[in-house]
Amino acid sequence: MTATRHPNLWPPFTQMARAAMPQRVTHGEGALLFRDQGDPLIDAISSWWVTLHGHGHPEMAKAIGDQAARLEQVIFADFTHSPAEQLGVRLSGLCGLQRLFFSDNGSTAVEVALKIACQWWTNRGEPRHQIVAFDGAYHGDTFGAMAVGERNLFSAPFEDKLFPVARVPWPATWWNDEEIEAKESAALQVLETVLETPTAAVILEPLLQGAGGMAMVRPDFLKAVEARTRQAGALLIADEVLTGFGRCGDWFASRRAGIRPDLMALSKGLTGGCLPMGVTMASETVFEAFVGDDPCLTLWHGHSFTANPLGCAAANTSLDLLERNPGDFEGFEARHRPRLEELSRHPRVQHPRLTGTVAAFDLVVDGTSGYLNPAGPKLKQIAMDNGVFLRPLGQVVYLLPPLCITDPQLDHCYDTILAALDQL
Numbered sequence: 001m002t003a004t005r006h007p008n009l010w011p012p013f014t015q016m017a018r019a020a021m022p023q024r025v026t027h028g029e030g031a032l033l034f035r036d037q038g039d040p041l042i043d044a045i046s047s048w049w050v051t052l053h054g055h056g057h058p059e060m061a062k063a064i065g066d067q068a069a070r071l072e073q074v075i076f077a078d079f080t081h082s083p084a085e086q087l088g089v090r091l092s093g094l095c096g097l098q099r100l101f102f103s104d105n106g107s108t109a110v111e112v113a114l115k116i117a118c119q120w121w122t123n124r125g126e127p128r129h130q131i132v133a134f135d136g137a138y139h140g141d142t143f144g145a146m147a148v149g150e151r152n153l154f155s156a157p158f159e160d161k162l163f164p165v166a167r168v169p170w171p172a173t174w175w176n177d178e179e180i181e182a183k184e185s186a187a188l189q190v191l192e193t194v195l196e197t198p199t200a201a202v203i204l205e206p207l208l209q210g211a212g213g214m215a216m217v218r219p220d221f222l223k224a225v226e227a228r229t230r231q232a233g234a235l236l237i238a239d240e241v242l243t244g245f246g247r248c249g250d251w252f253a254s255r256r257a258g259i260r261p262d263l264m265a266l267s268k269g270l271t272g273g274c275l276p277m278g279v280t281m282a283s284e285t286v287f288e289a290f291v292g293d294d295p296c297l298t299l300w301h302g303h304s305f306t307a308n309p310l311g312c313a314a315a316n317t318s319l320d321l322l323e324r325n326p327g328d329f330e331g332f333e334a335r336h337r338p339r340l341e342e343l344s345r346h347p348r349v350q351h352p353r354l355t356g357t358v359a360a361f362d363l364v365v366d367g368t369s370g371y372l373n374p375a376g377p378k379l380k381q382i383a384m385d386n387g388v389f390l391r392p393l394g395q396v397v398y399l400l401p402p403l404c405i406t407d408p409q410l411d412h413c414y415d416t417i418l419a420a421l422d423q424l
């Protein structure tokens, strides 16, 4: 054991030969994380894009505590409970998809959406096999989710176990992008070609690919994708694991983009980021194909913690908070804009972009760009030394803070990045 390695824990996405010892966090409050050593840190990425209302939120904590004292867990195959029922009614009202299937995280929410889409065609007696996904996509780390994600360093050891997927370019855009029309029309051409093969479903991250580098697309592109998907009779799956619950400035990115998916995967902000839970929303038309006397029509899928009451209570309380203060997410873009404009004038900044609560840019780097470029880790360290927790994706730097971040805290994040750019 080296001094930098914990004897028992195996952290995610971490090469332990090189990683620094993880820092111990003792508590959180609002946008701040408190460590057992060092100053508090502003959590500028919402702890992997989950924390919505801030750490240690009293109303969230109370709702979870009250629910724990009442009913912490019950098998969801033979029973139901009111937190789940309430959540079903509220989410279907908000996203326009009537059926809610529970699972445990973002990857499982995507797996369930893929399984539903494939079985839907089988149940109708006209099996379709092709799934269409986008370059740069990230949908999670379970096998089905990996299969539809971009094949890369992360998925390489499993390549032979991943089902084939038809790929379409993702026309990522940014401020003053002069090539966008050409990129979009090239992508749509590829989409039209792949859709000539009977397709079960098209899956995408609406408006914003997260792990793929905070890569944003225009709403009209998504509308064009939806139109072609409908024309081909395929189902449209929106992976809103990251983009849901206000992250993109509206309740859902699909809603902001003006598209209506058949299936939607949700997680992360679902419980305000307090507890692990995923849901897959499905239209009633999709659901109906699973109802009938033949046992083969059944969706034979479930998880031990399906509809965990604590998760449902947290989700209902998070919705209360969002409904009470919609301005918190609707107005976030305006908070980012002037500071991102200022950043965008720095010579080390290119491709500034913004949607809702998420602001991003690419560092101008020496050498090969990509996830392993060292500029990101350098900037991360400088920010950490200045009380800001960032986690660049290679040369992509982004801010994705909790809604509760104060103006001075947000300003401090931008000031820190600006100062760090001069030190790189």
Ligand SMILES: Cc1ncc(COP(=O)(O)O)c(C=O)c1O
Pocket: 105, 106, 107, 108, 110, 138, 139, 140, 141, 205, 210, 211, 239, 240, 241, 242, 243, 267, 268
């Ligand atoms: C768009 C998207 N889908 C799915 C996932 C996977 O979610 P989880 O990490 O909860 O399995 C993520 C995680 O970052 C994501 O960003």
